Amino acid sequence: MLENVIAAFQKVYHCEPDFVLRSPGRVNLIGEHTDYNDGFVFPLAIKYAQWLAIRANEKPEVKLHSVNLETDGIFSLADFSQKSEGWIRYPQGIAYTLSQNGYKLTGWDGLLMGDLPIGAGLSSSAALEMVVARAFSLLGGYSWDPKKMALLAQKTENQWVGMNCGIMDQLISGCGEAGKAVLIDCRSLDLSSYMLPRGTVIVVMDTMVKHSLISSAYNERREQCMEGAKFFKRQVLRDVSMDEFADRKNQLSEVVMRRCQHVLSENLRTLEAAKCMEANDPKRLGWLMNESHASLQHDFEVSCEELDIMALESQKLDGCFGARMTGGGFGGCAIALVAADNADHFQMQISEIYEKRTGIKPNIFITEGAQGTSVVFSNSKFDQTI
Numbered sequence: 001m002l003e004n005v006i007a008a009f010q011k012v013y014h015c016e017p018d019f020v021l022r023s024p025g026r027v028n029l030i031g032e033h034t035d036y037n038d039g040f041v042f043p044l045a046i047k048y049a050q051w052l053a054i055r056a057n058e059k060p061e062v063k064l065h066s067v068n069l070e071t072d073g074i075f076s077l078a079d080f081s082q083k084s085e086g087w088i089r090y091p092q093g094i095a096y097t098l099s100q101n102g103y104k105l106t107g108w109d110g111l112l113m114g115d116l117p118i119g120a121g122l123s124s125s126a127a128l129e130m131v132v133a134r135a136f137s138l139l140g141g142y143s144w145d146p147k148k149m150a151l152l153a154q155k156t157e158n159q160w161v162g163m164n165c166g167i168m169d170q171l172i173s174g175c176g177e178a179g180k181a182v183l184i185d186c187r188s189l190d191l192s193s194y195m196l197p198r199g200t201v202i203v204v205m206d207t208m209v210k211h212s213l214i215s216s217a218y219n220e221r222r223e224q225c226m227e228g229a230k231f232f233k234r235q236v237l238r239d240v241s242m243d244e245f246a247d248r249k250n251q252l253s254e255v256v257m258r259r260c261q262h263v264l265s266e267n268l269r270t271l272e273a274a275k276c277m278e279a280n281d282p283k284r285l286g287w288l289m290n291e292s293h294a295s296l297q298h299d300f301e302v303s304c305e306e307l308d309i310m311a312l313e314s315q316k317l318d319g320c321f322g323a324r325m326t327g328g329g330f331g332g333c334a335i336a337l338v339a340a341d342n343a344d345h346f347q348m349q350i351s352e353i354y355e356k357r358t359g360i361k362p363n364i365f366i367t368e369g370a371q372g373t374s375v376v377f378s379n380s381k382f383d384q385t386i
């Protein structure tokens with residue numbers, strides 16, 4: 001990939017890039033729709049990423065060419081009054097948020113190229129935000145603090161793009177660890193990394209569907225969680241205990257009750273998942289994943305027919321310890337925890353079953369935990385910078 005990115009940059013800009021950076025997508029092992037409730041999530045960065053080659057341009061502007069989308073984008077670093085449309089609004093939004101937070105912005109020409117499927121629920125936009133933030137930090141000469149940058153990227157999504165997301169996607173894209181899943185406490189932002197149980201792999205299964213209204217349904221779930229927290233006189237559901245909930249849940253509306261039930265039980269499952277990783281217990285971990293899916297399907301209602309088919313059919317197959325939808329829902333990907341020596345057979349079987357039941361060919365791949373945002377190439381004149 002690195003050679004291809006450099007060659008593509010040379011073709012577009014007729015010179016060498018100063019740096020090449022990459023920032024990965026993610027899947028979430030367990031802990032869904034808990035991040036904006038100050039809860040626990042357990043994602044891993046995946047092997048597919050957004051790549052960005054850059055060269056300082058000595059101008060107050062950023063010019064970007066996207067190889068995958070075959071388009072160009074340009075924005076000023078001196079005037080943010082015109083909000084761009086489409087994909088370029090993410091890089092522009094990062095620049096705006098950085099400038100609002102006192103960071104110096106220097107201009108660059110860039111080339112974006114990715115092997116991360118766009119719009120598949122693998123956090124391609126968070127990866128784009130983080131790789132662009134890395135570019136500004138490198139050329140602006142400020143130190144790279146991935147947690148701080150993830151918070152600014154989340155702010156960009158919330159305030160510039162208008163998507164009210166939590167912190168999970170940006171944080172794991174910035175802080176992923178090779179070979180590991182990362183348990184994140186979304187209140188303290190403490191990270192602890194864990195290996196998968198020995199002899200297991202994560203199979204990612206893209207349903208290839210994306211239903212509309214994702215962002216409005218997401219924002220609605222957030223509000224329902226807030227309503228639940230308010231009922232218990234707390235800021236967030238993180239501070240409501242299961243006992244307290246059980247005592248008074250019948251006073252909540254039926255819908256808010258089920259939303260709270262999901263979040264509170266999912267936090268417990270996520271913490272228990274970390275214990276299963278430590279104890280090397282794929283069976284229990286898989287069971288927790290199945291329970292998580294059921295909770296997202298029935299209580300939080302963010303699954304869809306295709307995700308249910310993918311997860312529930314996977315759960316029946318030999319060598320599969322557990323499976324669930326991953327990410328925000330309403331399409332996108334499911335994941336399965338599978339015995340490594342069964343993984344090839346599993347992928348063939350689930351692919352056939354899914355295609356037979358839906359008429360859609362899925363995209364299925366195995367991934368390990370990958371490293372978060374990184375600089376993968378530096379022109380020798382910049383060796384001091386990294």
Ligand code: GAF
Pocket residue numbers: 028031032033034035036165166167168169327328329
């Ligand atoms: C999306 C959001 F961006 C995350 O913050 C998280 O809430 C996730 O949905 C659900 O767990 O990916």
